[in-house]
Structures are given as structure tokens and as C-alpha cells.
Amino acid sequence: MINQPQLLAELDAAIASVGFPVRGQAMEQAWGLTEESTASEAFQERVRRAIGEVVPAGELLLLVTLRARRGREHELVEAAEAFVNASRQMPGVLGSTLYRSPADSVTLTLAERFTGRPALEQHMAAEYFGRFQRIQRPLLAAPVEAIFYQRGASI
Amino acid sequence: MPSASVPGDDELLRALGKGEVHALALVFQRHGSKMVSFARRYVNDPGSAEDVVAELLGRWLERPPKVHDAGRIGAFLATSVYHAAIDWIRRERVAHGRPPRGEASVAGADTGMKGAISPPAEELTREGLRSRLARALDQLSSADRLLLEGHYAQALTPSESMHLLGINRAAFDQRLHRARTRLAHLLASAKSPAGKGEG
Numbered sequence: 133m134i135n136q137p138q139l140l141a142e143l144d145a146a147i148a149s150v151g152f153p154v155r156g157q158a159m160e161q162a163w164g165l166t167e168e169s170t171a172s173e174a175f176q177e178r179v180r181r182a183i184g185e186v187v188p189a190g191e192l193l194l195l196v197t198l199r200a201r202r203g204r205e206h207e208l209v210e211a212a213e214a215f216v217n218a219s220r221q222m223p224g225v226l227g228s229t230l231y232r233s234p235a236d237s238v239t240l241t242l243a244e245r246f247t248g249r250p251a252l253e254q255h256m257a258a259e260y261f262g263r264f265q266r267i268q269r270p271l272l273a274a275p276v277e278a279i280f281y282q283r284g285a286s287i
Numbered sequence: 288m289p290s291a292s293v294p295g296d297d298e299l300l301r302a303l304g305k306g307e308v309h310a311l312a313l314v315f316q317r318h319g320s321k322m323v324s325f326a327r328r329y330v331n332d333p334g335s336a337e338d339v340v341a342e343l344l345g346r347w348l349e350r351p352p353k354v355h356d357a358g359r360i361g362a363f364l365a366t367s368v369y370h371a372a373i374d375w376i377r378r379e380r381v382a383h384g385r386p387p388r389g390e391a392s393v394a395g396a397d398t399g400m401k402g403a404i405s406p407p408a409e410e411l412t413r414e415g416l417r418s419r420l421a422r423a424l425d426q427l428s429s430a431d432r433l434l435l436e437g438h439y440a441q442a443l444t445p446s447e448s449m450h451l452l453g454i455n456r457a458a459f460d461q462r463l464h465r466a467r468t469r470l471a472h473l474l475a476s477a478k479s480p481a482g483k484g485e486g
Contacts (some may be wrong), residue, residue, distance in 0.1 A: 172333070174337075
């Protein structure tokens with residue numbers, strides 16, 4: 133016959149030996165309860181550089197963040213989708229994808245990949261680019277933010 | 288209302304699993320700071336938490352992660368950071384000349400422990416004990432599991448568990464004790480070939 137303190141001590145030892153399995157559901161709850169604080173600039177730069185180093189030589193990866201005014205999200209999405217479709221036809225554009233987070237419905241992110249700087253310049257000089265600039269202006273709540281990733285540098 | 292045609296977090300996670308660099312850059316942009324805050328739950332200082340997340344992202348750049356449930360980005364990131372932090376702590380312990388907690392305990396269990404929960408002769412592997420533990424946990428209520436996940440794996444702090452379950456400290460202590468006792472009895476009973484308790 134084993135007494136309770138001994139049984140609990142055995143339980144603790146058994147769990148220490150194999151670890152305790154945690155359900156995704158509990159992790160998700162912990163994630164939801166975690167307050168976000170800003171990571172250091174050094175950390176941000178270190179990770180951006182690491183990401184830049186895996187971009188194929190010469191190519192450019194660009195993340196563009198667009199924040200819509202409340203109530204204008206649909207118009208911005210519509211204009212951004214037209215922009216993405218037009219971009220994909222342009223030679224030198226390797227990819228263009230629009231993302232939206234369910235947790236933040238006013239924020240859109242455009243992920244664009246180019247064969248190099250000349251392709252980016254062509255893209256920025258295209259008619260569809262100018263049109264998107266004009267349409268987006270009254271729809272935005274904040275200036276557009278862009279982060280470039282490329283081998284050997286991050287901006 | 289998200290547009291049906293605009294990819295959300297699920298598409299982002301799928302792209303991450305395929306090794307798309309833009310997906311990793313976007314995950315980092317959207318969630319990098321929160322991943323560091325989450326790692327702080329397990330490691331002592333902000334610098335170490337940043338190391339944990341930078342290493343994790345570095346591993347994903349070399350080998351894309353396996354994404355099983357693309358619909359739950361919070362669960363995926365939290366679980367990934369949690370495991371990365373636990374690995375980091377283990378390596379730190381080894382680097383400072385201390386054995387990983389688990390290995391020290393297993394050595395004791397394999398050599399001398401002869402109690403109700405200790406592995407029977409035919410089940411000396413960790414895997415056996417692990418599957419017995421999993422079966423026992425399946426028989427507990429979700430609330431009991433939550434309390435144990437906080438207690439044994441530091442998945443949640445006591446305050447967070449109390450908040451989620453809507454209970455005060457006294458009830459927390461009592462329910463945690465009961466949950467541990469239930470689990471101990473289930474494990475002890477699962478050990479016996481006939482499924483009968485020994486303790």
C-alpha cells in the first residue's frame with residue numbers, strides 16, 4: 133500500500149523523466165494571454181539580415197504594409213487585388229501576394245518578389261502602380277511601410 | 288469581414304511550411320515581438336528570449352516547419368516557441384555542467400524506483416511511460432489538464448489558470464492537488480496488466 137505523498141512524489145518523478153505533454157489548446161490560451169512588448173532593434177536587425185541572406189542573389193523581397201481607414205477596408209482590398217493581378221503580368225515580378233490577418237482586418241500586407249532592382253523600377257514606373265497610388269491615398273489611415281530584404285543588406 | 292480571396296493566416300502558415308521566404312518574413316513582422324514575449328515566460332532575460340526566437344526562425348530558414356493545423360497560428364507559434372525555449376534551457380543546463388532534468392530523473396527511475404507509478408519490468412523505455420501518461424491524461428477533464436499543464440509544463444501561470452477557470456487561489460490549490468492525485472491513481476492503475484490499481 134502506497135501513501136498519497138509518496139504517490140505524488142512518484143508522479144512528479146515520472147513526469148520529470150518524460151516531460152509533460154501540453155495540448156495546442158493550452159498553448160493557444162497562453163499565447164492569447166501574453167502581452168506583447170517590443171523586441172530590441174538589434175534583434176529585429178539580426179533576424180532581418182538572416183532572412184535577407186536566404187533571398188537568392190540579386191533578387192529583392194519586399195513587404196508592404198497598408199493600413200486602411202475604418203470602413204474603407206473593402207475598397208482598399210479591391211484596389212490592392214487589382215494591383216496584385218496587374219503586377220503578376222509584369223516581367224521580372226516573381227511573385228505578388230496580398231495577406232490579411234483575421235486579427236487585424238484593417239491591415240493588409242503585400243509580399244512582392246522581383247528578379248532585381250531593374251524589375252522593381254519597371255514595376256514602379258508602370259501605369260497600374262501609379263493608379264494604385266492614386267486610389268489608395270484617401271483609403272489609408274497611415275503612410276505605407278515597406279521593408280526590403282536582399283542578400284547582403286536590409287532596409 | 289476578411290475578403291474570401293485575400294489569403295489569411297492559414298495561407299500564411301501553409302506558405303511557411305513550404306519554405307516561402309516571404310511567409311517567414313511576414314510571420315516575423317507580424318508576430319516576432321510576441322514570440323519573444325512568449326519566450327520570456329520560460330527563459331530568464333530578454334536577451335535569452337530573443338536568442339530562442341532568432342534560433343527558431345533560423346532553423347525554419349534552413350528547414351521549413353511542419354504545419355499540422357494551419358487554421359491556428361497562435362497554437363502553432365506558441366507551441367514552436369515553447370519547444371524552442373525548452374530545448375534552449377536544456378542546452379544551457381548542459382553547458383553549465385548540469386544534467387537535463389529528465390535524464391537525471393530517468394536514471395533514478397531505471398535503477399531504484401519501485402513504486403506504483405514506476406515502469407514495470409517490461410516497460411523500461413521512456414516511450415512506454417509517455418504513452419501510459421497520454422492515456423491517463425485522456426481520462427481527465429479539460430480543466431484538470433489545464434491545471435496540470437500549468438503546474439508541470441509552465442504552459443500557464445497560476446494566475447492565468449485561475450483567470451481561465453474563474454476560480455480563486457484556494458480553489459486553485461485544491462483542484463490542482465485533486466488533479467495530481469487523480470492522474471497518479473490513473474497512472475498507477477494503468478501500470479497493472481489487469482488495469483487494477485495498486486496504490
